[in-house]
Amino acid sequence: MSEKVAYTCEDHLITQQNRKEKAFLTAFEAEKPCLDNAHIVVNPYIINPLSALILFKTDKKVTATVTVHGKRNSREDITHTFAESTSHVIPVLCLYEGIETKVTVALSDGQSKTFQIQSEELPKDVCRCKNILTSMDYFGTNIMFLTPAGKNLPTGYDYKGDIRWLLTVNTMFDIKRLANGNIMTGSSRFCRMPYNATGLVELSLIGKIYKEYRMPGNYHHDHWEMEDGNILALTQDFRNSTVEDMIALLDRETGEVLRTWDFKDFLPQNVGGSGSQDAHDWFHNNALWYNKKNNSITLSGRHQDAVVNIDYDTSKLNWIIGDPEGWPQEMVDKYFFTPVGDVENFDWQYEQHACVVCPDGDIMCFDNGQYRAKVKEKYIKNRDNFSRGVRYRIDTDKMEIEQVWQYGKELGQQFFSPYISNVEYYDEGHYMIHSGGISAVDGYASDGLGAFMDPKDPSVELHSTTVEEKDGVVLYKMDVEGNFYRGEKLSPYHGGENLVLGEGRLVGNLDETPTFDTIPDVEEVNELPSSERQIAIEEDEDRFVFHGMFEHGSLAMVVLAGEKENRGYYLNTAAVSHLAMCSGAFLEKDDRQLKMNISKIGLSGKYEIKVIYNDKMYQTGITIYC
Structure with a gap:
């Protein structure tokens, strides 16, 4: 030095967590505390200050029900029952910050104990909720998880806008819940500019990392858990001159790359470009969706203003949703759709994010609307523009497309997000729309991206707006400080098993x-x-x-x-x-x-x-x- x-x-964070887990489990096994004198470990895995573990033994197998009490009334209580065991390692999620949270553990044999657990302090610069409109009847004890788009942190908010979950490492891009109840998101470890992380991490909401999947081409934006557990992940090959134009299939156990898809095999690079396209980042894949019904992958290419569908097995191009201007006529005739229905109110999507395939085959996305044209002379200023969630109905036999729903156009620049953001389909007529990249200078939509702006500048305002709409009625709306990549509503607990213990692992390889x-x-x-x-x-x-x-x-x-x-x-x-x-x-x-x-x-x-x-x-x- x-x-x-x-x-x-x-040491890698996984190594640090392994060491800490071994220490508290060793003490637990040596003392074998009963419920009355249970061990409590706050922030057991280092990165979630609003979590704890309660560890105790029982003479016979019993179920344990944990209740994290609300600070206002019992309707806010978060309750979950774990499977029978004699050795109980109970994860406590969603502690309140700054106060003691009352937590009760009740056993099926009648024993019960209430603890007062003080959480650790949160970092001073966390992004606070500015305003929230919803009800307990609608939102319940779910948490809205927002993933960062800058120096902010992955953060979860309850129905009152209180922060109830936070990771103190900047894991990036989308959070998705896996079939086993864990979540998967991008690693916080830098690998290549501008935002390529070493790979993906699988972790529990308490913060325990089970695996980091390192990738030779690194990870960006999005991933998908296949039915057999293997993972589709967006990547690239840095030996090429282009980026963000590949998918890798990862072995769930070993992290080995089993297969790749190169988009240059089925799309031309120099046509149909958006206002942000360059030769290096010609497609900019920011989302993928696997559809088992027709064994296809749907992709969102921001820099081609295109939602693209390919066959999983053959990589054959099936169709393209987007403004056909600037594409070769032979491709327009074969792969693009013709608008039908209320064509006067039909709008194509531009520089979109987060493609979703609905159960009936409709396609949803977040239409960022950046530039809202294919020709520079027609570009629209951000302050005059709009972003929205949109749902298209497509007929692949007739190659026709109809716009059947949208939310956001009517809000104009106040909902405009030139980058990031997402939509979610919950049920027919029930959607989430997350405009995560709203930025303004002196009250007007900024010309630049929020990631490049100084949030400490008094003329600058960065925020995210997340909306849930059902049958045309807004039942949830939250505004928070800062820009956030995506929103994801999840329940804190999932499944009945106790926390899975054991050493986390680094799998796969960097290049x-x-x-x-x-x-x-x-x-x-x-x-x-x-x-x-x-x-x-x-x-x-x-x-x-x-x-x-x-x-x-x-x-x-x-x-x-x-x-x-x-x-x-x-x-x-x-x-x-x-x-x-x-x-x-x-x-x-x-x-x-x-x-x-x-x-x-x-x-x-x-x-x-x-x-x-x-x-x-x-x-x-x-x-x-x-």
């Missing part, structure tokens, strides 16, 4: 970080880089992340000087403009601040870390062992 180069080495062909022949000096370079190195079990500040256009490289080899990793100091930023978790305030993830795959032995800046190679004083 030096004053100029910061270095940290930390081997590519090296630069040659290391420049520059003068090596026995000194540290200037403090202006702000060099920092973060190491964990399978990689390290290099941070530094470099002027645009300068020569910069990380060099690993080994006993048997030297490896050079080029740092791109060119100014980069991002047309999409669905999560700003990894963004820096100064675009000269760079970071690079270097996988330990392919490394062996001891390496000294050095830095080339312009015409000199500097020491860092840091050595890693692989």
Whole structure:
């Protein structure tokens, strides 16, 4: 460690959780407490300060019912019964912040005990609910989970807007509940800009991570649990010149990539582009949906203003929903739909998110509406635009499309979100619409994305609005501070089993970080880089992340000087403009601040870390062992 180069080495969060679980279980097994003197562990898995475990033994098998009492009345109580056991490890979810929460455990043999559990404090900058309109009769004890689109955190709100769930690590993109009751979401670990994480994590709502699925092409945006448990996940191949245009099928147990789909095999890259398209991010896949009925995958391509459907087995293109302007006529004739019905009120979707296949085959999405045209001369200013949830009815025999529902157009710029957001289908006429990227400057919809804006600027307002509508009546509306990627309503508890214990695992693999062909022949000096370079190195079990500040256009490289080899990793100091930023978790305030993830795959032995800046190679004083 030096004053100029910061270095940290930390075990992976899974390792930290394994160690903590082993410690409290060892104490539990040694003491074998009964219900009256049960062990209570607050925030047992480090990352959920509004959770606890109650651990106790019973002489015979009994069921245990936990009640997390509401702070206002008994209608707010969250109650769940666990399966019979003699060894009870009861997860307590949805503690209130800042006060003691009354929690009762009642056993089927008549025993009962009430505890007062004080939660840990939440981070000071959590995003608060600004306004909520709903009722206990409608929303009950469900929690609205919002996933972050910036430096904010995954947060869950009850029917009053109180924060009842929070993770203190920035897991990203969608949360989905798995068949076993756990949730799956993106890892919080940085891998590549702008928002590629190492992979997916499966965890319980209490915060225990069971697996991290590392992916060679990293993870972004969305995933899907197949019937056999395997996982479809959005990814890319960084050996190519394009991104966000692949799906990987992951083995649920091992994380092995079983199969991939490359969108360039069934779509052209240089046609039908949205206002945010470039050659690198030509499709920008932000959602997928598997439909067992016809064995197809539906995809949302933001940068082609297109919802696309392909055959799962053959990758054959079936159809495209979107404005056909700019597409080849032969594709328009074969794959696009013709509007029917109330065509005067029909609108195509633009730069959409979150495609959903309804039970009857209708297609829903969140129509962000960014630009709302295919030709630059027709682009609409954000302050004059609208976003909405929309449902289309498609006839694939006649290739006709009818707009059968929408919510949001009538709200104009106040509901406009140029990025992120989602919709959910609950039942016929019962939907959720989450506009997660609302941003305004001086009261008008901003021209930029919220992820690039400074929430501390008094002229800037960032918020998210989540609405649930049933048969045309709004029964839930919540406005919260900050932009949030998606919303997902879930009950806190699921299934009757006790918490599954045991060591979490890292599965799958990262790719081997590519090296630069040659290391420049520059003068090596026995000194540290200037403090202006702000060099920092973060190491964990399978990689390290290099941070530094470099002027645009300068020569910069990380060099690993080994006993048997030297490896050079080029740092791109060119100014980069991002047309999409669905999560700003990894963004820096100064675009000269760079970071690079270097996988330990392919490394062996001891390496000294050095830095080339312009015409000199500097020491860092840091050595890693692989």
